[in-house]
Amino acid sequence: MGFDFSSLRSLFPALCEHGGGQRLLYLDNAATSQIPKFVLDAVVRHELESRANIQRSSHSLAEKATQAYNNARQSVARFLNVASSDEIVFTAGTTSAINLLAHGFGNNLKTGDEILLSEAEHHSNLIPWQLLGQRVGVKLRFIPVDEEGRLDLQKLPELLTTRCKLVAITHCSNVTGAITDVKPIVAAARAVGARVLLDGAQMVPHGPVDVQTLDIDFYVFSGHKCFAPNGIGVLYGRREELSQLQVFQGGGGMVDHVSLCESRYATAPTRMLEAGTPAIAQAVGLGAAMDWMQTLDWPAIRAYETRLLNRLLNGMQKFPEMKLLGSRDTHDRAPVVGFVHETIHPHDICHILNDYGLALRGGHHCAQPLLNALGVKAATRASLAFYNSEDEVDALLAALEEVIDILT
Amino acid sequence: MSHELYQQQIKQLAADADDVERLKFSDCTASLDTPLCGDEVLVEFKTSADGRITEAGYEVSGCLLCRASLSLLNRYALGKKLGDIARVTANLEEMLVHGRPTQIDDDIDLNCFKPAQAHATRHDCVLLPFRAALNALGHSMATSRY
Numbered sequence: 001m002g003f004d005f006s007s008l009r010s011l012f013p014a015l016c017e018h019g020g021g022q023r024l025l026y027l028d029n030a031a032t033s034q035i036p037k038f039v040l041d042a043v044v045r046h047e048l049e050s051r052a053n054i055q056r057s058s059h060s061l062a063e064k065a066t067q068a069y070n071n072a073r074q075s076v077a078r079f080l081n082v083a084s085s086d087e088i089v090f091t092a093g094t095t096s097a098i099n100l101l102a103h104g105f106g107n108n109l110k111t112g113d114e115i116l117l118s119e120a121e122h123h124s125n126l127i128p129w130q131l132l133g134q135r136v137g138v139k140l141r142f143i144p145v146d147e148e149g150r151l152d153l154q155k156l157p158e159l160l161t162t163r164c165k166l167v168a169i170t171h172c173s174n175v176t177g178a179i180t181d182v183k184p185i186v187a188a189a190r191a192v193g194a195r196v197l198l199d200g201a202q203m204v205p206h207g208p209v210d211v212q213t214l215d216i217d218f219y220v221f222s223g224h225k226c227f228a229p230n231g232i233g234v235l236y237g238r239r240e241e242l243s244q245l246q247v248f249q250g251g252g253g254m255v256d257h258v259s260l261c262e263s264r265y266a267t268a269p270t271r272m273l274e275a276g277t278p279a280i281a282q283a284v285g286l287g288a289a290m291d292w293m294q295t296l297d298w299p300a301i302r303a304y305e306t307r308l309l310n311r312l313l314n315g316m317q318k319f320p321e322m323k324l325l326g327s328r329d330t331h332d333r334a335p336v337v338g339f340v341h342e343t344i345h346p347h348d349i350c351h352i353l354n355d356y357g358l359a360l361r362g363g364h365h366c367a368q369p370l371l372n373a374l375g376v377k378a379a380t381r382a383s384l385a386f387y388n389s390e391d392e393v394d395a396l397l398a399a400l401e402e403v404i405d406i407l408t
Numbered sequence: 409m410s411h412e413l414y415q416q417q418i419k420q421l422a423a424d425a426d427d428v429e430r431l432k433f434s435d436c437t438a439s440l441d442t443p444l445c446g447d448e449v450l451v452e453f454k455t456s457a458d459g460r461i462t463e464a465g466y467e468v469s470g471c472l473l474c475r476a477s478l479s480l481l482n483r484y485a486l487g488k489k490l491g492d493i494a495r496v497t498a499n500l501e502e503m504l505v506h507g508r509p510t511q512i513d514d515d516i517d518l519n520c521f522k523p524a525q526a527h528a529t530r531h532d533c534v535l536l537p538f539r540a541a542l543n544a545l546g547h548s549m550a551t552s553r554y
Contacts, residue, residue: 345471347445347533352410363445371446377469378446406414407472 003300009387011036022357025392030174030336030383031361032224033205035289042288043229043281053277055253069280072287073270079290080219080236081210087242089273090283093233094201095124097220098168100235100273101197102128104245105166105218111137114164116194118143118151119373120173123366125199129168143169145373148327149176156188164194171209171219172202175367175379176326177309177336179203186215195241201225205385206305206334207298217241223282228289232282235273242269251275301386308384308393309335315397319404325374335384338365344407346380352406356399412523413530414472421476421520428482431465438543442532447474451481451540459489461545471533473524478537484516490545497538504531 009015012034014024026034046068052061054069070085077085091097106115106129115129119142132138141159143151151169160167167189172179182198189196197218200209204221211219218241223232237245247254247265254275257264266272309330316324316339325338341349346362353360362380364371371377382396434452441448447470454463464485468478484496500518502508504525510518524530 345445345447345474347447347471347530348414348473351527351530352414355410364443377448406410407419 003297003304003386005304005387005389008296009389011038012387013037015387025356025358025395027382027384027388027392027396028359028361029205029385029388030202030225030365030381032230033227033385034387035227035229035285036292038292039228039285039288043285046281046284051281054280055271065280068284068287069278072283072290075287075290076234076236079204079208079294080234081208081212082236083212084239086268086270087236087239089235089237089242089270090278091220091233091235092231092279093222093224094122094199094220095128095222095233097233097235098125098197098199099128100248101168101218101220101245102132103248104273105195105241106132106136106138107246108244109136109138109165112139112163114139114141114161116141116143116159116164116167116169116189118169119145120149120151120170120176120178120370121168121367122170122174122199122201123368124201125168125170126369138165139163142369145370147374148178149173149325149370149374150178150327151180151185153181153184156185160188160192160194162192164189164192166195166197168197169199170202171198171200172206172334172336173326173367173370174202174336174383175338175365175370175374175381177202177334177383178326179332179334181332182214182216202334202336207296207302208294211236223286223289226289226293228286229279229282231279232286234286237269239269242273243267245269245273247272247275249275253277296386305335305384305386306330308388308390309333309337311390311393312337312382312384312396315393318397319400321404322400323376325376325379335388336381337383338379338381340376340379341404344404346378348407349380349400349403352403353396353399356395356402358396358399360396413527415520415523417520418472418476421479422472425466425468425475425479425482428466428468428478430467431463434463434465436544438540440536440540440543442470442474442536444529445471445533447471447533447536449474449478449537449540451537451544453485453541453544455545459545461485461488466537468537470536471530473521473530473533474536477521477534480516480518480520481537481541485541488515490542493538493541493545497535497542500535500538501531504534 050064052065054066073085195217200221205226219236224230321342323340350362437452439450450467452465499510
């Protein structure tokens with residue numbers, strides 16, 4: 001099938017030359033990816049031709065909207081290789097998916113139970129569990145990271161006991177790009193009867209995920225990081241796990257019967273866990289993005305992304321005053337590169353890079369515990385996607401030289 | 409463009425912040441950080457019976473704008489009271505957030521931060537040291553003899 005870079009990039013209007021204006025060199029994909037025009041078209045078409053509430057009215061437009069929403073759910077199910085779309089719950093994003101779990105799963109726990117996280121977690125996969133700990137008395141334990149930011153799995157045996165009810169860890173770090181070795185974690189969790197949640201926010205932009213092969217219980221990700229609209233995300237859960245979750249939010253659409261004093265909730269998790277009118281058009285956009293991503297040649301794309309990553313890592317060697325976060329080994333690493341200059345603050349670096357049209361993020365990346373573990377307070381991050389070019393990597397390296405020249 | 413922001417005066421102010429030190433003893437102290445970028449500032453003062461700052465100590469880990477601002481605070485603070493710091497902080501905020509010209513205070517020139525006005529994400533970096541100073545003095549007001 002191959003990988004035609006130019007035609008693929010041309011799908012993204014924000015990345016195209018507009019004539020006269022400064023070219024956008026977008027290297028902040030771990031924060032939010034750009035969106036292809038056909039995804040926007042799918043959203044607009046839905047709003048123009050099928051806008052109605054779902055699962056409520058019987059008129060034709062409502063049926064079209066319901067069908068479109070259900071189709072999007074099926075698209076996500078195919079992307080994750082899920083047996084049934086009944087196991088896909090739409091949320092507002094990764095954060096809301098994890099918060100849903102922290103209530104729905106967490107409220108079934110009791111004082112003394114444990115949840116195993118890691119030092120590498122995004123705040124989204126930390127704070128909801130801290131809040132649960134405060135509510136229920138659940139104890140949080142943490143897999144430490146090594147000096148490259150990879151989870152130190154040698155600690156698993158001492159961290160995982162029968163008190164552990166859930167292992168909730170990142171599939172891919174948003175700071176170091178480290179891809180978690182999931183298999184031994186799942187095996188260890190199974191041995192003590194714990195469930196496994198993977199935070200896939202940074203993994204999904206780099207290709208379809210097979211949750212059956214991963215053999216996990218829950219998977220979450222956001223649409224806006226994988227070429228889809230904002231305001232839509234996904235919680236995958238095994239059917240038997242979803243059906244045991246407690247209700248998180250109440251409202252229309254999630255009930256079979258309501259009286260003044262009590263309600264009988266819908267038994268289908270996709271209804272029970274999606275109270276109120278969902279983000280229908282955004283789900284349609286996500287479905288379009290998922291369908292398209294499944295048509296791409298991912299082995300070729302991953303090889304290309306690794307080439308970009310290598311080019312960036314090698315290029316950074318000319319800055320001896322720059323500390324690179326993460327492994328130099330590109331094996332099991334997404335094209336995310338965090339770096340820290342010995343005297344120049346990331347915010348200043350990003351500010352000046354913006355003059356060159358380069359969009360990067362500086363700060364703690366909502367991963368303060370990881371940065372603490374790596375011995376830094378803030379970092380600059382270049383996060384690449386398959387639509388980035390070698391020219392853009394070279395432009396970053398050249399601009400960094402000038403930043404250092406200006407500020408030292 | 410960045411060259412307006414990262415001009416020589418700002419860079420010199422930021423460099424001066426390398427020399428700030430903590431106090432051995434202080435009457436009041438406050439730490440603040442900006443979650444967005446990770447700037448961290450600690451401000452501590454010794455004050456006289458009438459509330460004037462007699463000694464100031466600092467610790468800063470932050471961006472160039474934050475360090476430049478801290479340096480400006482350091483030059484200004486001695487002999488000043490809570491009300492003076494509050495007035496300057498309000499002036500700085502007015503200039504950055506609302507684009508209004510600063511009121512003239514002979515002891516401090518805030519105009520070097522005017523170019524930051526166009527960069528809303530950087531306002532907190534500039535304001536952080538002054539806000540920390542207010543917190544320190546405010547805490548002192550609330551808990552001590554003043």
